[in-house]
Amino acid sequence: MSFASRPAxxxxxQRLALAxxxxxxxxxxxxxxxxxxxxxSIQSHLGFSSAGLSWVVNSYQLAFGGLLLLAGRLGDxxxxxxxxxxxxxxxxxxxxxxxxxxxxxxxxxxxxxxGIGSAASSAVSLGILVTLFTEPRERAKALGVFAFxxxxxxxxxxxxxxxxxxxxxxxxxxxxxxxxxxLTLAAAGKAIPADRGAGLRSGVDALGALLVxxxxxxxxxxxxxxxxxxxxxxxxxxxxxxxxxxxAGFFGRQATAxxxxxxLRILRSHGVAGGNAVQMLMIAAMxxxxxxxxxxxxxxxxxxxxxxxxxxxxxxxxxGAVALTVSARLIARFGARTVLVAGLVxxxxxxxxxxxxxxxxxxxxxxxxxxxxxxxxxLAMPAAAGLGMSGAREQDAGVVSGLYNTxxxxxxxxxxxxxxxxxxxRTAHLLRAGHDPADALSSGYHLAxxxxxxxxxxxxxxxxFGLRGAGAGAPEAAADADTAEAPRQSTSGLxxxxxx
Numbered sequence: 001m002s003f004a005s006r007p008a009x010x011x012x013x014q015r016l017a018l019a020x021x022x023x024x025x026x027x028x029x030x031x032x033x034x035x036x037x038x039x040x041s042i043q044s045h046l047g048f049s050s051a052g053l054s055w056v057v058n059s060y061q062l063a064f065g066g067l068l069l070l071a072g073r074l075g076d077x078x079x080x081x082x083x084x085x086x087x088x089x090x091x092x093x094x095x096x097x098x099x100x101x102x103x104x105x106x107x108x109x110x111x112x113x114x115g116i117g118s119a120a121s122s123a124v125s126l127g128i129l130v131t132l133f134t135e136p137r138e139r140a141k142a143l144g145v146f147a148f149x150x151x152x153x154x155x156x157x158x159x160x161x162x163x164x165x166x167x168x169x170x171x172x173x174x175x176x177x178x179x180x181x182x183l184t185l186a187a188a189g190k191a192i193p194a195d196r197g198a199g200l201r202s203g204v205d206a207l208g209a210l211l212v213x214x215x216x217x218x219x220x221x222x223x224x225x226x227x228x229x230x231x232x233x234x235x236x237x238x239x240x241x242x243x244x245x246x247x248a249g250f251f252g253r254q255a256t257a258x259x260x261x262x263x264l265r266i267l268r269s270h271g272v273a274g275g276n277a278v279q280m281l282m283i284a285a286m287x288x289x290x291x292x293x294x295x296x297x298x299x300x301x302x303x304x305x306x307x308x309x310x311x312x313x314x315x316x317x318x319x320g321a322v323a324l325t326v327s328a329r330l331i332a333r334f335g336a337r338t339v340l341v342a343g344l345v346x347x348x349x350x351x352x353x354x355x356x357x358x359x360x361x362x363x364x365x366x367x368x369x370x371x372x373x374x375x376x377x378x379l380a381m382p383a384a385a386g387l388g389m390s391g392a393r394e395q396d397a398g399v400v401s402g403l404y405n406t407x408x409x410x411x412x413x414x415x416x417x418x419x420x421x422x423x424x425x426r427t428a429h430l431l432r433a434g435h436d437p438a439d440a441l442s443s444g445y446h447l448a449x450x451x452x453x454x455x456x457x458x459x460x461x462x463x464x465f466g467l468r469g470a471g472a473g474a475p476e477a478a479a480d481a482d483t484a485e486a487p488r489q490s491t492s493g494l495x496x497x498x499x500x
Contacts (some may be wrong), residue, residue, distance in 0.1 A: 004495065008264075015133055016191035018142050021125045023184050026149040026156075027177060031095075034157035036067055038170040041286060045170065048104050058224050059108045063115025064122070064407030066217035070209050071123035072402020073222035073261050079195045080124040080131075089119025092181035099174035110174075110401065119405075126401035128192060130389050140328035140336075147250065147381035148323040150315075152194060156309075156316070163306060175399060185273040208253045208261035215246030222415040231421065262399050272400060274386030276469040280407040281459035282380060284415030288351060288452030289315070289374060292419060293367070296445045300438050301361060314371040322378025331383055336390075336468045344378025344460045351456065354449045359442040387467065415455070419448040 035042075035056060043053050075083040085251075094113030101107035130147060131137040164172045222239040229235045254260040267273050297303040297311060330339045350373040357366045388404040427444035431437065 002025045013191055014132060014138075016187060017193075018129070018145055020184055020188045020191050021129055022145050023150045023180065024084070024121045024188075025125060025146060025197075027091065027180060027184070028064070028122050029150050029161070030157040031118065031177070034161040034164075034173045035060075038161050038165040038173050041165055041170040042107070045105060046101065046104050052108075055108050056111055058221070059111040060115040060118075061224065061409070061413060062217050062220055063112045065406065065413060066213050067116060067119035068123045068406040068409065069216070069262060069399065069402045071120045072127065072405075073205075073209075073298060074120075074400055075124035075402070080128050081188075081192045081195050084121050084192065085185065086327060087117045087124075087237045088181055088185045088188065089117070091117030091121065093117075094187065095177035095181065098135050099171045100180075103173075104187070111322070112260050114157040118493065122405050123258045123402035126385065126389055126404060129400075130379045131195075132193070137328050137332045140331040140386060141324075143168070143382040143385045144323035144327045144378070147327075148320040148378065148383060150381065152266070160309075166306070179426055179440070181472040184220035203263055204258055205253070205257045205261040208250055211246050211250035211253060212261065215243050215250055216410075218243035218246065219410070220413050223413045226417045230458055231352050233325045235265065257437050262403065266400055266403070269390060270467060271387040271390035274462055275384050275386075276404060276407040277462050277466065278344075278459045279381075279384045279404065280411035280414075281462065282344070282347070282384065283408050283411030285351070285452040285459070286347070286377070287371070287412065287415030289354075289418050292372075292415065292452075293354065293444050296357075296361075296442070297367075298369045300359060302447075309370055311367070314368065315374045318372050318375035319378040319381075322375045323382055324378075327379050330379065336383040336386045337463060339379050340387065340463050340467070341460065342382060342458055343376040343378070343380025344463060346373055347380060348456045348460070350374045350376065351453045355446060355453075357442075357446075359438050365419060389417050412462065415452075419451055422451060453481055 039053060039056065042048065042056060048056070071083060071087070091114055094110050094117055098110035098114060101110055126146070129142050132137060135144045160176075161173050164170075218239060222236055222243055225239075226236055250261075251264070252263050254262055293307050294312060296309045303311060327339065330342075333405065350370045353370045353373065361367060375482055385404065388407075389400055423444035425444075426447045427440045430443055432438035435443075
């Protein structure tokens with residue numbers, strides 16, 4: 001893949017492109033969280049059953065998480081800019097249908113369409129970013145902005161969803177995407193440099209695409225269904241085994257395919273493999289903060305949805321302050337691995353503080369310290385993203401970007417299912433034993449915090465022992481160094497040699 005008009009030295013164009021990519025990422029994250037506070041209103045207006053209501057969220061997650069890897073590869077073949085633009089356009093169209101929905105089926109179908117659009121734009125976003133920002137410090141700054149939008153999106157979504165639903169109606173949580181999406185689409189056409197993919201003539205691994213898309217969708221479907229079916233049910237075990245079989249078949253296919261969907265050589269990079277593993281564990285753990293703390297505020301402390309979102313905003317501000325101001329300088333000076341370790345230690349400390357939170361907590365002494373210390377995410381997320389995209393060649397940047405976003409979604413789904421299920425189980429056990437409901441809920445949430453800490457410790461161990469030599473800022477060796485012609489590499493390890 002080659003860029004026809006990379007704006008070398010055009011800082012304004014690069015900043016506009018970064019704003020476009022960040023806005024796209026923000027919309028994708030917002031759409032996953034903004035709907036949660038509007039669920040009761042949607043149920044009453046459209047007549048959803050209690051079981052069917054969950055598909056307003058699940059349909060989006062299925063399409064988004066299941067199609068990221070395929071969308072990333074299509075970006076490498078067709079060009080990342082066309083795939084990005086197509087994704088934004090589909091997202092806007094699906095948002096219009098969702099906003100006009102007058103039946104459960106119409107809304108669920110539109111949400112699935114939104115997930116497809118988000119998958120297309122999100123899958124290639126990091127690939128565009130790392131080919132646009134080739135200087136290490138500038139790339140680190142760009143990754144900081146990208147990480148901040150992801151971290152802030154969930155908190156903003158909770159506040160915005162409550163405000164729009166209360167002031168207007170639930171329809172506007174989807175309609176608001178239309179003007180924002182159209183502006184993003186127009187700006188992207190000008191700011192993102194044109195690129196030419198390898199072309200479909202180089203081969204499309206159709207079987208691999210079917211295996212990985214089916215396996216990932218089935219895995220996410222299985223995980224989100226554990227809330228009702230349980231982890232040990234025949235449904236969960238059977239579908240889980242089938243999804244594992246499909247994903248194993250996908251990896252077997254990649255080892256033999258002439259034009260694999262995901263070349264396995266990208267996993268030989270310690271940065272790519274380790275960065276993705278750390279991110280998956282970190283995102284799963286942070287469910288204990290982003291969702292469980294919000295549940296604690298509403299169900300135990302009595303906050304409404306808007307107040308809960310506002311109470312969570314200091315965390316987004318803290319992450320943004322670190323990600324946008326100091327993370328790039330620290331990564332440039334100490335290396336991504338060192339900064340990642342420091343960020344994970346801060347996150348462990350943030351969740352550890354929650355373990356001392358009493359049942360009837362007060363915001364300033366009991367919750368605000370965690371909101372400040374969660375700024376460690378502003379260090380860990382840009383560093384993990386830089387490592388997760390390292391070692392990739394330009395012609396693989398789309399699929400590596402798709403892989404990184406895929407592990408993010410798997411981590412989110414896994415964290416949501418595991419922590420919520422175990423917390424609910426502990427609460428139910430204590431209620432049966434005659435404990436006070438508030439104490440029982442608080443104890444369940446404390447279990448979720450403990451599991452979150454364990455997941456972060458596992459991520460820390462991967463960073464310390466699995467990423468040695470991968471985060472000093474030096475390029476990693478090419479995964480297939482036996483190619484006939486040595487490519488020119490950037491300081492990040494991303495091959496920027498133009499290809500036909």
